[in-house]
Amino acid sequence: MLGKGWFPDDVGGLDRYFRELLEHEPEATAVVVGPATDRPDRVLAASRHDAPLLRRIVAFTVLARRAALNASVVDAHFPLYALLPLLSRRIGALPTVVHFQGPWAEENVAQGDDSRLRRVLRRALERAVHRRATRIVVLSSAFRRLLVERYRVSPWRVRVEPPGVDLERFHPGDQQSARRRLGIDEHAFVTVCVRRLVPRMGLDVLVDAWGQALAELPPGAQLLVAGEGPLRGRLEEQVAAAGLDPSIQLLGRIEDDMLVDLYRSADLGVVPTRSFEGFGLVVLEAAACGTPTIVTRAGGLPEAVAGLGASLTVAPGDACELAVRIVQAARPGGLPGRVQTRLFAEGYSWERVASRNRAVHREAISPATVDRRMRVVYLDHVAQLSGAEIALLRLVPHLGDVEPHVILAEDGHFADALVAAGISTEVLPMLERARALRKDRVTVQKLPVMAIVTTLVYTVRLALYLRRLQPDLVHTNSLKAGVYGSLAARLARIPVVWHVRERIADDYLPSPAVVMVRLMTRRLATAVITNSRANLEALDPHGRQQAVASIVPEALIPPATLAPREPGPLTVGMIGRFAPVKGQDLFLRAFAKAFEGTDARCVLVGAALFGEDEFEARLHTLAGELGLADRVEFRGFRADIWPELARLDMLVHATLIPEPFGQVVLEGMAARVPVLATDAGGPAEIITHDVNGILYPLGDEGELAEALRALSEDPARRARLADAGSASLAAYHPDRVAMQLEQVYRNVIRREGA
Numbered sequence: 001m002l003g004k005g006w007f008p009d010d011v012g013g014l015d016r017y018f019r020e021l022l023e024h025e026p027e028a029t030a031v032v033v034g035p036a037t038d039r040p041d042r043v044l045a046a047s048r049h050d051a052p053l054l055r056r057i058v059a060f061t062v063l064a065r066r067a068a069l070n071a072s073v074v075d076a077h078f079p080l081y082a083l084l085p086l087l088s089r090r091i092g093a094l095p096t097v098v099h100f101q102g103p104w105a106e107e108n109v110a111q112g113d114d115s116r117l118r119r120v121l122r123r124a125l126e127r128a129v130h131r132r133a134t135r136i137v138v139l140s141s142a143f144r145r146l147l148v149e150r151y152r153v154s155p156w157r158v159r160v161e162p163p164g165v166d167l168e169r170f171h172p173g174d175q176q177s178a179r180r181r182l183g184i185d186e187h188a189f190v191t192v193c194v195r196r197l198v199p200r201m202g203l204d205v206l207v208d209a210w211g212q213a214l215a216e217l218p219p220g221a222q223l224l225v226a227g228e229g230p231l232r233g234r235l236e237e238q239v240a241a242a243g244l245d246p247s248i249q250l251l252g253r254i255e256d257d258m259l260v261d262l263y264r265s266a267d268l269g270v271v272p273t274r275s276f277e278g279f280g281l282v283v284l285e286a287a288a289c290g291t292p293t294i295v296t297r298a299g300g301l302p303e304a305v306a307g308l309g310a311s312l313t314v315a316p317g318d319a320c321e322l323a324v325r326i327v328q329a330a331r332p333g334g335l336p337g338r339v340q341t342r343l344f345a346e347g348y349s350w351e352r353v354a355s356r357n358r359a360v361h362r363e364a365i366s367p368a369t370v371d372r373r374m375r376v377v378y379l380d381h382v383a384q385l386s387g388a389e390i391a392l393l394r395l396v397p398h399l400g401d402v403e404p405h406v407i408l409a410e411d412g413h414f415a416d417a418l419v420a421a422g423i424s425t426e427v428l429p430m431l432e433r434a435r436a437l438r439k440d441r442v443t444v445q446k447l448p449v450m451a452i453v454t455t456l457v458y459t460v461r462l463a464l465y466l467r468r469l470q471p472d473l474v475h476t477n478s479l480k481a482g483v484y485g486s487l488a489a490r491l492a493r494i495p496v497v498w499h500v501r502e503r504i505a506d507d508y509l510p511s512p513a514v515v516m517v518r519l520m521t522r523r524l525a526t527a528v529i530t531n532s533r534a535n536l537e538a539l540d541p542h543g544r545q546q547a548v549a550s551i552v553p554e555a556l557i558p559p560a561t562l563a564p565r566e567p568g569p570l571t572v573g574m575i576g577r578f579a580p581v582k583g584q585d586l587f588l589r590a591f592a593k594a595f596e597g598t599d600a601r602c603v604l605v606g607a608a609l610f611g612e613d614e615f616e617a618r619l620h621t622l623a624g625e626l627g628l629a630d631r632v633e634f635r636g637f638r639a640d641i642w643p644e645l646a647r648l649d650m651l652v653h654a655t656l657i658p659e660p661f662g663q664v665v666l667e668g669m670a671a672r673v674p675v676l677a678t679d680a681g682g683p684a685e686i687i688t689h690d691v692n693g694i695l696y697p698l699g700d701e702g703e704l705a706e707a708l709r710a711l712s713e714d715p716a717r718r719a720r721l722a723d724a725g726s727a728s729l730a731a732y733h734p735d736r737v738a739m740q741l742e743q744v745y746r747n748v749i750r751r752e753g754a
Contacts, residue, residue, distance in 0.1 A: 001028050002064055002085060004078035005049065006036035008256070013281050014101050017163055018077050024354035029067045031060060033081065061085050073097060073361045079104060079129040086132045095364040098133035100147055101278045110200040110275060127151060134364040137161050137357070139279035140300025141419045148426045154469060155405040155424045156375055159360050162303070163281050164350035170260060170288035172342055178264035188220040189330050192266040194259065194282045197229030202272035202296065204238060205319050211242045212323035217330050221247060226262060228253045260289065268329050269293035271301060274316050280304040287345035290338035294325050302420060307344045308336045373403040374745055377469065379485040380477040381435055383412025384609045385639055386577060387663050388501045392477050395555040396423050398734040401742050405471070409435050413639070428465065430458045435480070459484045463491035472749050473497060473526070479517070486524040495526035495752045497744065503681065505538040507657045521547060527748050529741070531661040532682035548748070552741050554663050555734035558670035559642045565649070570712055573603035573648040575641055575664050578616045583654030585622055586701050592626040593705035600712065602628060605644045607637035645671035649718065650711060653677035656699050662686060666732055669693070669725030674718045676707055692724040
């Protein structure tokens with residue numbers, strides 16, 4: 001094992017991680033730069049950190065070559081000291097596992113090193129080490145994305161392995177006793193922050209947030225900041241200037257025993273990092289002592305608290321949001337309980353981390369002995385959480401025989417959600433004029449030449465990248481991704497599965513686009529999958545499809561529990577992207593007819609995600625014209641739609657053209673809400689009329705109004721439809737859908753390899 005320094009002589013997170021991992025791998029020999037005052041015999045100390053750089057590197061390399069005499073694998077943790085040993089014949093011939101704990105070059109810039117030359121040299125050194133790695137271990141999915149995007153490392157070589165925590169040393173104790181030992185008021189609301197005092201840690205933001213929150217916190221509230229660094233003087237000045245001296249203490253560097261008491265004494269931890277946080281070991285240490293931590297959405301920090309709920313994350317650099325969350329935390333029920341927090345931490349024992357690290361070593365030594373999963377690249381052109389994107393997000397974690405990697409053409413919420421779900425993701429940006437090209441602009445009379453040229457350039461770039469990645473197949477997840485992705489995959493000589501979620505017909509696309517898509521799916525796709533029979537028939541109305549075509553329904557993950565509906569007026573809702581074809585205007589008119597003179601309420605959940613802002617404005621105007629202004633609630637976009645569904649007595653699906661599938665229909669059924677949908681396209685395949693839902697004629701405002709009125713007057717019928725709808729969802733369970741999709745993949749790979 002090739003490290004940097006030896007904890008506690010060196011107090012960085014990398015050094016602590018290295019020591020803990022080594023202590024749980026007794027078969028390992030290690031080399032570090034001294035001093036290493038309490039090191040065991042199997043740890044060799046080379047030189048000292050205050051020695052000249054060249055002397056340190058040479059001494060480190062000499063000891064590394066000696067330590068490698070009986071080694072079968074190299075485990076490297078710091079690129080500056082690892083590169084020269086890895087270039088030597090003796091060590092370079094061994095399989096190598098590299099631990100990436102952050103972008104070393106960028107971190108130095110964030111800490112104030114503005115030398116362009118040093119940045120370039122550090123980045124080149126990092127790349128050289130990564131090129132020699134058989135496997136690279138990162139602490140979080142966020143750092144996997146960074147490694148793949150910025151360093152162009154193949155995702156197939158990266159393994160995400162979170163760190164561990166010493167559960168014996170960090171454990172809950174008596175809070176009041178800990179406070180007495182530290183001289184802290186036993187009744188105060190206490191917040192702790194354990195950080196190096198450097199710019200990227202965001203301590204100045206925390207001080208600002210504390211100043212904003214203090215007036216609403218319980219009297220005597222205390223913020224304790226432990227750590228040393230070059231910002232100490234500036235932070236002291238900031239605290240004094242804001243008049244916060246009595247409530248904020250800068251403790252400096254503290255001993256380990258005091259650190260445990262500090263965590264135990266606290267009600268809350270805060271990690272306000274601005275950038276480049278691999279995981280956040282202090283989050284686990286505090287949690288092991290029973291103390292939950294508020295973190296920023298920087299690097300791997302959201303993953304570090306994911307098991308305790310998304311409410312513990314705030315935006316990096318936003319003092320106002322952090323202040324609000326600190327105030328909420330001080331209120332009863334504002335944080336996870338201490339027992340729950342400790343149980344969460346127990347999932348991160350060092351024994352488990354060491355076991356996973358050994359598994360990575362075995363994989364590096366003998367990759368042929370590891371069962372290799374199918375390597376699939378998924379392509380999507382957007383990063384908004386629309387229907388196709390939500391469907392992919394739900395399904396991919398259930399593909400047990402697949403090693404997925406998602407390539408998006410833009411950054412956004414979808415990318416963040418994929419990373420949070422632990423799915424390998426990167427953004428290969430496409431210029432806006434090509435990515436945002438609307439389907440109604442593809443006409444014979446006026447072809448968007450520049451957008452087409454830009455798309456072709458992107459396609460070639462993607463093809464070259466796919467040729468380097470060499471996945472087993474490519475899966476295109478959206479219509480635009482199908483166009484450029486099928487071309488790129490074929491150029492790279494990789495089989496492509498084109499997932500058609502749209503209705504390929506003249507009522508949805510311009511005629512030239514319909515002709516083009518039908519031709520491309522026949523000539524370029526190795527296999528075509530659709531999410532409904534209606535979609536398959538629209539794509540191939542004459543049965544000429546030569547590629548293997550399959551129907552793979554969308555997956556649904558029903559909620560574990562839903563809050564019971566609160567008493568109140570009858571509430572009817574519609575959930576979905578605001579667009580003319582979705583029929584929100586028809587729904588409003590039908591609602592007005594059905595419930596004139598009643599107190600029934602209408603809820604619209606959604607937003608204009610792709611430029612339909614004028615239509616959204618018209619809906620607000622229409623609600624006023626219909627006399628519904630005080631009975632219609634526009635809820636906006638909601639990533640979590642389950643609480644919205646829990647408010648409804650009925651859910652309406654009102655599209656004006658046949659819907660390709662209709663995920664929201666399934667979601668309503670899963671939430672035990674009776675659904676009224678059009679009798680065309682995907683919903684007509686999901687719903688059996690008056691058995692598990694209600695079907696009405698496409699675009700018929702009067703029939704919808706009548707169906708709403710009749711169902712509103714029959715609570716027993718609503719309950720029967722809700723029960724039957726919930727019971728009919730087995731075919732859409734993610735495990736079942738994943739099994740069908742994996743079989744398509746196997747058939748494609750088998751046929752292409754024949």
